[in-house]
Amino acid sequence: MISKLMLAIQAKGNPSICGLDPFPALFPPHILNNRSADALDRDATAEAIIAFNKGIIDAVSDIVPAVKPQCAFYEQYGWQGVRALEETVKYAKNKGIFVLIDGKRNDIGSTAEGYARAYLGDTFDADALTVNGYLGTDGIKPFLSTKRMIFVLAKTSNPSSGELQDLRLNSGQTVSEKMAELCEQWGAETPHCGNYSNVGMVVGATYPKELADLREKAPHTFILVPGYGAQGGGAADIAAAFDSNDEGAIVNSSRGILYAYKKDGSRPSEDFASAARDAAIEMKTAIADALNSRKTR
DSSP states (O other): OHHHHHHHHHHHTOOEEEEEOOOGGGSOGGGGTTSOGGGOOHHHHHHHHHHHHHHHHHHHTTTOSEEEEBTHHHHTTHHHHHHHHHHHHHHHHHTTOEEEEEEEEOOSHHHHHHHHHHHHSTTTOOSEEEEOOTTOHHHHHHHHTTTSEEEEEEEOSSGGGHHHHTOBOTTSOBHHHHHHHHHHHHHTTSOEETTEESEEEEEOTTOHHHHHHHHHHOTTOEEEEOOBSTTSBOHHHHGGGSOTTSOSEEEEESHHHHTGGGSSSOSOGGGHHHHHHHHHHHHHHHHHHHHHHHHTO
16 A cells, blocks of 8 residues: 555655545535534534535545545544545545545454454545554554555654653653654565555654654654644645655645635635645645755755
């Protein structure tokens, strides 16, 4: 699956991923049939999510190589929301887009196998899944057996991540550095494309110093970079995630693309998809400029 992701990035010349985090309260009125989001039952909410996501996917499918639906935004609506997630994944894959489900799942034994079968097997059939590596190797192996990609949490973008991830171990490594080392080990026996394996890691754009450090310490581990845009990370912050060939990372934006039509109030809500497209192009350009800029320093 790493080969599928890298080929998709190369084909579109764009190492960015569009997060599909549906907030029905932010949807254009016509998607909600001109009703309040709070007035919709779960069936209607699921239909609105599907319609919104399809509009976004149609608008950006020739620009972004991948999409990232976040499980929580679907599961909160019960089985109807899970159906919306399944329909979203299927629609994106039919458009030829790499699909990374952001579920941060993990456990051990048959439970981990169940998660792996659900998200990386026939049920959702995603290309990749975010996982929590803090149960160790026992919790990772079932996901590796699927031959799909995983992205292991290493240094997350949230403000309190340092409470655990910055702690120093007896080895002198931080917890996040140890996790990056484990990602290298776990990925060593998986399929590779160029320098990179089927095991990636998550490192937030909000911590550019750590991003550069972990890129150096894990040269065979592809990086998913959240925290761009709405969470405060900028294009200059994420440049360190990439190797000298401008490969090895993919940068996520969710709200900045999905709800771009609300940014300055100048776009009619009916133009939500075209506004998302413009935002995706703007992000692509910003990343390219940042990567070019570091070469001229």
